[in-house]
Amino acid sequence: MIELKGVTRRFGDAVAVDDIDLTIETGEVCVLVGSSGCGKSTTLRMINRLLPSTSGEILVDGEDINKVDPEALRLNMGYAIQSTGLFPHWTVARNIGVVPNLLKWPARKRDERVNELLILLGLDPATDAIKYPHQLSGGQAQRVGVARALAGDPNILLMDEPFGALDAITRENLQQEMLRIQRQLNKTTVFVTHDIDEALKLATRIAVMDQGRIIQHDTPEAILRRPASAFVENLIGKGDRGLKLLALRTVGELMEGHSQPREPEPGADGLNEADSLRFALSVMVWENTLQLPVYNGAGEEVGTVKREHLLQGGA
Amino acid sequence: MRVWLTPVVWIASLCALAAWLPTMTPLFSWVQPGTDNLIYNRDSFYVLLQSHIWLVLASATIGTLVAVSAGIFATRPAGRDFLPLVSQIASIGQTVPPVALLALAVPVMGFGEKPTLFALVLYGLLPILRNTLTGLNGINPAVLESAKGMGMSSAQVLLKVELPLAGRVILAGIRTSVTINIATAAIGSTIGARTLGDPVIAGLVNGNTAYVLQGAILIGLLALATDSLFEAIERTWARAFAV
Numbered sequence: 001m002i003e004l005k006g007v008t009r010r011f012g013d014a015v016a017v018d019d020i021d022l023t024i025e026t027g028e029v030c031v032l033v034g035s036s037g038c039g040k041s042t043t044l045r046m047i048n049r050l051l052p053s054t055s056g057e058i059l060v061d062g063e064d065i066n067k068v069d070p071e072a073l074r075l076n077m078g079y080a081i082q083s084t085g086l087f088p089h090w091t092v093a094r095n096i097g098v099v100p101n102l103l104k105w106p107a108r109k110r111d112e113r114v115n116e117l118l119i120l121l122g123l124d125p126a127t128d129a130i131k132y133p134h135q136l137s138g139g140q141a142q143r144v145g146v147a148r149a150l151a152g153d154p155n156i157l158l159m160d161e162p163f164g165a166l167d168a169i170t171r172e173n174l175q176q177e178m179l180r181i182q183r184q185l186n187k188t189t190v191f192v193t194h195d196i197d198e199a200l201k202l203a204t205r206i207a208v209m210d211q212g213r214i215i216q217h218d219t220p221e222a223i224l225r226r227p228a229s230a231f232v233e234n235l236i237g238k239g240d241r242g243l244k245l246l247a248l249r250t251v252g253e254l255m256e257g258h259s260q261p262r263e264p265e266p267g268a269d270g271l272n273e274a275d276s277l278r279f280a281l282s283v284m285v286w287e288n289t290l291q292l293p294v295y296n297g298a299g300e301e302v303g304t305v306k307r308e309h310l311l312q313g314g315a
Numbered sequence: 316m317r318v319w320l321t322p323v324v325w326i327a328s329l330c331a332l333a334a335w336l337p338t339m340t341p342l343f344s345w346v347q348p349g350t351d352n353l354i355y356n357r358d359s360f361y362v363l364l365q366s367h368i369w370l371v372l373a374s375a376t377i378g379t380l381v382a383v384s385a386g387i388f389a390t391r392p393a394g395r396d397f398l399p400l401v402s403q404i405a406s407i408g409q410t411v412p413p414v415a416l417l418a419l420a421v422p423v424m425g426f427g428e429k430p431t432l433f434a435l436v437l438y439g440l441l442p443i444l445r446n447t448l449t450g451l452n453g454i455n456p457a458v459l460e461s462a463k464g465m466g467m468s469s470a471q472v473l474l475k476v477e478l479p480l481a482g483r484v485i486l487a488g489i490r491t492s493v494t495i496n497i498a499t500a501a502i503g504s505t506i507g508a509r510t511l512g513d514p515v516i517a518g519l520v521n522g523n524t525a526y527v528l529q530g531a532i533l534i535g536l537l538a539l540a541t542d543s544l545f546e547a548i549e550r551t552w553a554r555a556f557a558v
Contacts, residue, residue: 050464075466085461089479089556098465148465158464 001026002047002156002188007056009042016042018212019056024205026155029182029189033199033235034209040192043209044160047190048077060156075103078149078187082161084141086133092118092144093129099152117147120181139170146178150185157189164193175201196235200224200244208232220248246278246310254310255294255303262301270295271305281310318547325540332536333360336529343525355514355526360533367510367537370428370500374435375493382440383485386447387473402448408441413499421506431503431510438499439492446488450481479556486552490545497538501530511537 002024009017017039024030032040045051047058049070058065065073078099086095093114100110118125121143133141142162149157163171175198182189182202193199199206200220207217208231216228224245227233236244252273264270270293271280284292284307291306336354343353388394389401416438420430454477462472478485501512511534518526 048464050460071466071468073466074464079461079464081457081461081464083455083457085455085457085459085464087458087462087476088455089476098467102466102471145461152466 001059001061002190003057003059003062004043004047005057005059007043007046007058008054009039009046009051010054015212017046017053020209020212020214022207022214022217024188024190026188027186028204029191029202031191031193031199031203031206032209033193033196033206035194038209039212040194040209041160044158044190044192047156048074048079048158075099075152076154076156078152078154078157080142080145080149080157080159080162082164084133084145086141086144086148088133090132091129092123092131092133092136095133095144096147096151098148099154103152113151113153114147117150120150120184121147122177123147138166139174142166142170142174143177146174146181150181150187155188157187159189159191161193162191163198164195171198178202196237197244200236200248208235221245224248243278243281246281247276249277251275251277251280251294251305255305256309257303258301261296261298264293264295264299264301268293270301273297273302277310280305281307284310318550322540322544322547325536325543329364329533329536329540333364333533336360336533343528346528347523347525350523350525352523353525355517355529357517358509358513360511360529363509363511363513364533364537366428366508367497367500367512367534370432370435370503370508370510371493371496371541374432374439374496374500375489377436378439378492379443379489381436382443382488383447386444386451386485389448390451391469398448401444405441405445405448408437409445411438413438413495414502417499417502417506426507428503428508430506431500431508435496435499435503439496442491442495443485443488446484446491447481450484450488451477453484454480482556483549483552486545486549490542490549493545494538494542497534497541501534 002022004020004022006019006021007017008015008019020039020043022030022043032043034040042051046053047060047065049065060068060073087098090098093111096114096117097110100113105113114129115125118129123129123140123143128136128140133144136144142165146159146162149159163174166174179202191199191202200223203220205217205219206223208215208223208228210231216223216232218226223232224236224241227236250273251271254277255273269287271283273294273296280292284290290308291304293301294303294305296302337356337360340353344350347353385401389398413434416434417430420434424430424433458476458480459472462476467475500508500510501515504510504512504516511530514526514530515534516530518524518528518530
């Protein structure tokens, strides 16, 4: 658990972070979202003491971070940034192994960990491990950056717009991977982004920041339904709020389940349990149909979802 | 291993020439007809070469240690305030001609090897210092930020990240410094240091072109050999760190 109590950071006369209180529960993904210069990165960098706070207290699992040795503190916090900051003179494997090395893990344990992470992030242990950062594509480099942040098995993960510089398709892919990895590992994560869609997609709770203050701190659904101010309303985009709400829930939650999984009808088109309601609606509009079958991961038909339900109960 | 071939060839030919020059009387009598003393003989070429190399090596070692430490200091948070001063010194120093530095050293330190060494150290410092600053300041700030964010201590960041990344630029500075100092050391002969400049100075004073040639050829070969040695070191470094 990370607690920020009355944390302020000034740069000269300018106040970058203004007396914020924020509690991030263990295992949750807290996304700090806001326009550039709102203090979200500054907040993140105060948590691992890359920046000292001017006043206030930051506690990690109840312990004041200023009472912990900064290196020891950071070794327990994975850190990934937009520009990756991979060490250009080291191979991918050595880059990922940096924290295990600093923690003085035995070489075998470290190598196994590096392999495990390469696989977890969809990289090839045989060919990609021996590459140098300049030989990687932007998406691959970012995957290595995330793998490096995870390598020491930290309790906390700090990510500063890690996918900000990637093209839309690669970003979408990496967000999916993030969700998958998070379901597997359950790290307490603080994620900074300016992209509200990314925030809605990844967050357990979102903290909307503006001019150094936290305007609203709530679940994605609550933020969409009850924006605290005109600023938040603007940020989430009034027009497609309904669609964004639909995007938060999966088909599995709304479908009428069959009592028993059925064999799918041959050639029938349908949805997957994990698809979002937004996706379901889009398919229905495109195919001009009133209901669609829902399949589980094994390809069995487990239920149906109706358009009227979507429109009534979805948002 | 092939990168080391060129420097080995140059060094071998330097040694061979130092040994064979005294037997080349016919060649030099063609250059300087009508003189009996065709081969410089106050010292053997080997002794001169040795003393020349020693001067350059000693000055390069001291210069590197001082300049690299100064460069590291000026790029640490504690020394940041000195960075403008240090880089100014580094660039102004380059404009002082080496001969002037030698002449200034004599009244303070007398004649001989000592003032030459002093001048060589001072003059050789500057390219190394400049390149150390360039190398350390040229590292992508994101790399340093993430190194620190990963939990490296300042010393680990310096040794594992900064120096390996800046190393090639620093090495290039040492190369420039050593090459300049091989030439400058020769001028040390004018203030009584024993170097390969001795035959050149003696030849100029006595109007003996053969002497001048012998000194000049050996100095040139030494510079070439050293330069190709550095070339090989730089390539090996680049291969080791892939930068």
